[in-house]
């Protein structure tokens with residue numbers, strides 16, 4: 001159902017715009033005729049009120065704190081599913097049958113190895129390079145390896161690229177870590193599941209296998225499910241924008257990783273841990289809350305606030321519970337950093353500044369604490385996010401390319417530079 005919405009100026013000049021309805025969420029004014037009919041542009045820095053595309057993958061209601069993948073509430077998926085089943089759901093739109101899931105798992109397992117020559121790339125990076133920097137480079141380099149599947153208009157080629165990305169991302173991520181600690185890069189092992197395999201590649205050595213606990217695998221699955229997609233966030237929009245020109249999918253995902261790295265986005269989980277370390281003790285909380293509120297201070301409470309959620313981030317609630325469970329097993333519940341995080345959350349949620357601005361803990365406020373308890377180093381936190389979000393990026397890229405009405409993304413601007421002026425010769429400046 002769509003209706004007509006009329007915009008008029010004070011001179012009585014009207015334009016009729018189509019008001020498009022989705023299946024849920026706010027309607028969207030179709031503003032494309034604004035320029036053709038009236039020579040006007042829409043101005044919306046940060047895309048606060050702009051729907052950049054149609055999508056049927058993920059739904060968020062930021063006021064109600066709702067997140068659904070393909071219609072399924074995140075709480076149900078977090079409690080009952082696992083990461084590869086969620087990956088299948090996001091990409092194909094439906095939950096798999098037992099047979100479909102087992103075929104999908106088998107395909108992913110058999111794509112986990114990276115080319116032997118690709119392993120050489122890691123040695124080109126200095127040992128203290130940030131793993132996200134290495135990851136951007138190595139994932140981008142995948143575009144130089146897989147020439148058998150570069151026709152993005154062939155659905156089979158798209159699917160093969162998606163499988164390769166989902167399967168190889170943990171292998172590349174673990175290799176980034178191994179390089180940083182000067183340990184041999186481990187090969188994947190086909191008898192392990194997705195999360196168990198990743199933990200093996202992270203922590204096994206050729207001398208000693210690492211056997212992850214059941215809870216570590218459960219926690220990893222949960223975190224990967226919660227991070228798998230989040231509709232048109234900065235990194236997903238970056239992947240879509242890069243892909244809209246018909247670019248190679250591996251290069252597009254590398255662009256998404258670059259966008260994710262920023263502290264306002266996926267880099268926040270790393271920033272939260274750094275912040276908690278800096279605060280150090282509950283006695284310093286008030287001082288840091290005051291700094292977060294001070295407009296002359298660039299300090300922000302990391303892991304707080306979200307562009308879309310103006311209510312609790314449903315992912316934060318789920319992670320908080322898992323945090324308790326993991327810390328109970330790994331440190332008998334005695335974890336000063338978690339206690340500090342809980343206290344910080346409590347103080348901020350009672351503070352007028354945070355209440356008025358509807359700033360609540362987001363997904364990354366607690367994810368880093370779990371990763372730390374699982375011995376994942378702080379500089380790998382955003383890499384973990386990238387492994388999971390690859391599924392969302394791939395699903396959105398596939399949806400976009402399959403859309404027959406897809407066009408290159410090309411925003412306009414409100415020009416505020418000099419009007420025309422004449423070139424001034426050097427001796428007259």
Ligand code: ACO
Pocket residue numbers: 046263264265266268292293299300301302303304305306307308357359362363364
């Ligand atoms: N600490 C202190 N003040 C904050 C915070 C914060 N974490 N977040 C927002 N504010 C304040 C802003 O200063 C602003 O105040 P004002 O209205 O008085 O100027 C108001 O709240 C609105 O904030 P904006 O920056 O306009 O909100 P926006 O939607 O653009 O930004 C963002 C959202 C980037 C997530 C922001 O809240 C932030 O920087 N949070 C910390 C970083 C973080 O945790 N990022 C992870 C996001 S989740 C994810 O990507 C996985």
